[in-house]
Amino acid sequence: xxxxxxxxxxxxxxxxxxxxxxxxxxxxxxxxxxxxxxxxxxxxxxxxxxxxxxxxxxxxxxxxxxxxxxxxxxxxxxxxxxxxxxxxxxxxxxxxxxxxxxxxxxxxxxxxxxxxxxxxxxxxxxxxxxxxxxxxxxxxxxxxxxxxxxxxxxxxxxxxxxxxxxxxxxxxxxxxxxxxxxxxxxxxxxxxxxxxxxxxxxxxxxxxxxxxxxxxxxxxxxxxxxxxxxxxxxxxxxxxxxxxxxxxxxxxxxxxxxxxxxxxxxxxxxxxxxxxxxxxxxxxxxxxxxxxxxxxxxxxxxxxxx
Amino acid sequence: xxxxxxxxxxxxxxxxxxxxxxxxxxxxxxxxxxxxxxxxxxxxxxxxxxxxxxxxxxxxxxxxxxxxxxxxxxxxxxxxxxxxxxxxxxxxxxxxxxxxxxxxxxxxxxxxxxxxxxxxxxxxxxxxxxxxxxxxxxxxxxxxxxxxxxxxxxxxxxxxxxxxxxxxxxxxxxxxxxxxxxxxxxxxxxxxxxxxxxxxxxxxxxxxxxxxxxxxxxxxxxxxxxxxxxxxxxxxxxxxxxxxxxxxxxxxxxxxxxxxxxxxxxxxxxxxxxxxxxxxxxxxxxxxxxxxxxxxxxxxx
Numbered sequence: 001x002x003x004x005x006x007x008x009x010x011x012x013x014x015x016x017x018x019x020x021x022x023x024x025x026x027x028x029x030x031x032x033x034x035x036x037x038x039x040x041x042x043x044x045x046x047x048x049x050x051x052x053x054x055x056x057x058x059x060x061x062x063x064x065x066x067x068x069x070x071x072x073x074x075x076x077x078x079x080x081x082x083x084x085x086x087x088x089x090x091x092x093x094x095x096x097x098x099x100x101x102x103x104x105x106x107x108x109x110x111x112x113x114x115x116x117x118x119x120x121x122x123x124x125x126x127x128x129x130x131x132x133x134x135x136x137x138x139x140x141x142x143x144x145x146x147x148x149x150x151x152x153x154x155x156x157x158x159x160x161x162x163x164x165x166x167x168x169x170x171x172x173x174x175x176x177x178x179x180x181x182x183x184x185x186x187x188x189x190x191x192x193x194x195x196x197x198x199x200x201x202x203x204x205x206x207x208x209x210x211x212x213x214x215x216x217x218x219x220x221x222x223x224x225x226x227x228x229x230x231x232x233x234x235x236x237x238x239x240x241x242x243x244x245x246x247x248x249x250x251x252x253x254x255x256x257x258x259x260x261x262x263x264x265x266x267x268x269x270x271x272x273x274x275x276x277x278x279x280x281x282x283x284x285x286x287x288x289x290x291x292x293x294x295x296x297x298x299x300x301x302x303x304x305x306x
Numbered sequence: 307x308x309x310x311x312x313x314x315x316x317x318x319x320x321x322x323x324x325x326x327x328x329x330x331x332x333x334x335x336x337x338x339x340x341x342x343x344x345x346x347x348x349x350x351x352x353x354x355x356x357x358x359x360x361x362x363x364x365x366x367x368x369x370x371x372x373x374x375x376x377x378x379x380x381x382x383x384x385x386x387x388x389x390x391x392x393x394x395x396x397x398x399x400x401x402x403x404x405x406x407x408x409x410x411x412x413x414x415x416x417x418x419x420x421x422x423x424x425x426x427x428x429x430x431x432x433x434x435x436x437x438x439x440x441x442x443x444x445x446x447x448x449x450x451x452x453x454x455x456x457x458x459x460x461x462x463x464x465x466x467x468x469x470x471x472x473x474x475x476x477x478x479x480x481x482x483x484x485x486x487x488x489x490x491x492x493x494x495x496x497x498x499x500x501x502x503x504x505x506x507x508x509x510x511x512x513x514x515x516x517x518x519x520x521x522x523x524x525x526x527x528x529x530x531x532x533x534x535x536x537x538x539x540x541x542x543x544x545x546x547x548x549x550x551x552x553x554x555x556x557x558x559x560x561x562x563x564x565x566x567x568x569x570x571x572x573x574x575x576x577x578x579x580x581x582x583x584x585x586x587x588x589x590x591x592x593x594x595x596x597x598x599x600x601x602x603x604x605x606x607x
Contacts, residue, residue: 024432031423034479042456121351129538131556147377281452
């Protein structure tokens with residue numbers, strides 16, 4: 001029973017109730033005000049923008065559904081969406097597999113010094129800004145400046161010019177993103193592994209299960225809530241990839257690395273076509289919501305609920 | 307960037323402590339397979355840090371000898387000159403200060419408003435509170451890039467473009483923090499509030515003298531993540547800031563490399579090193595807290 005139901009029986013309860021109401025709204029009012037100005041207001045404004053043509057210099061003009069028509073007939077958009085989904089899919093697979101393998105390896109280590117070294121080496125890149133990471137990798141993968149190409153040349157192997165080759169640019173960004181972000185997935189997986197009760201693993205071992213059987217039949221199912229969470233959060237992050245692309249390739253060569261947020265940036269903040277950029281942003285919103293919803297629907301099929 | 311709420315149970319013990327404890331408890335024999343895993347992890351770790359070692363080595367090498375083939379992993383001939391040159395190409399310390407100010411104001415400001423709102427949602431039964439929380443939470447699905455367009459137009463109208471205020475003002479509202487903290491406050495027994503109230507304590511005393519100290523680990527985790535996100539942010543500064551003296555470090559670094567009169571590669575590397583090295587020291591000193599804040603909130607910036 002809460003304090004309010006107790007006091008409600010006493011005289012003067014109404015006054016007290018009113019006071020609680022006032023206090024509640026008083027405490028949330030700064031947050032609500034900020035929410036209206038910087039979240040809800042702009043959200044409504046963005047929807048309205050999608051029906052306008054506005055370059056911020058001349059007065060806005062109402063154009064009805066023209067921006068959405070443009071969205072569905074834009075010849076560049078299929079390539080942009082393809083790039084984005086390829087990146088997101090590759091990102092989910094590589095991060096989850098590598099993150100889980102690394103977490104399993106570190107979790108079973110005996111040597112504490114190796115554990116410390118591995119944890120620092122895997123996690124630290126995640127804390128470095130994308131700006132620094134992108135600039136560094138631009139040189140690492142450069143055929144003349146970078147050590148990757150230099151070692152390959154010493155071995156007589158001729159590597160492609162990764163960031164300038166339309167076939168290799170997106171895979172390169174995928175590798176750079178893996179280097180930068182796998183530490184995050186690794187930590188989430190490591191935390192997830194701690195939720196697997198060791199008694200269950202021991203019980204399976206006593207029953208004669210091999211390491212492989214234990215992994216597939218005990219550890220992995222019990223890890224499924226963590227895997228689910230990691231899948232969703234990796235998808236949302238990957239779908240909005242922007243920083244390394246804007247810094248390293250600017251969407252090129254030949255549009256091979258233009259992802260949807262890069263496209264939105266070009267339309268909104270380089271071409272200043274605010275209405276169309278808002279329509280693209282709404283598309284991003286709908287796709288992310290849709291895919292997340294699908295994942296929650298599919299959740300029942302593979303996520304183990306204890 | 308977008309975050310989604312996840313009401314994960316806070317681990318009672320921190321992750322690294324648990325790891326080390328289990329490590330000690332394990333009485334595992336050294337199998338050939340175990341040794342192979344050791345070797346693979348060490349090699350993988352070396353591959354992960356190789357770009358960073360290479361970065362620092364080049365930044366300490368005399369320009370004509372940097373980026374030599376075969377790659378050199380020692381700074382020979384050695385020089386500090388590249389670091390001095392950074393200051394000729396960018397206002398490094400000004401931008402460092404901007405980043406620090408922006409991160410401090412965004413983090414502290416957002417936390418204060420989040421704590422106040424979380425208290426109301428967790429402890430005061432006021433009409434409409436549930437609906438309000440649901441509306442605010444649904445905003446977590448809205449991508450940052452959608453609202454940044456109208457915010458940019460707003461900031462232009464009020465003349466705040468190219469100021470740090472255009473970045474920290476929108477950062478003051480953080481719905482994830484409000485949700486996370488109100489969930490955390492709910493785990494603290496309400497009887498404590500009742501006892502304090504009988505002793506004559508008001509809402510503010512209960513919140514700031516009791517709930518906040520009891521929630522210190524959660525607040526610290528949110529502070530670390532908030533600071534990290536703001537310190538490393540690129541999209542916002544790219545859109546709002548244009549003069550070098552107003553830029554934050556990430557934007558300053560990128561501008562250094564592709565602006566007019568772009569700096570030589572060694573100078574760019576020296577500047578990156580000046581950003582990465584302090585970060586490494588902070589990370590090694592506060593590794594436990596940083597790893598724990600990521601593990602407990604599962605928040606990706």
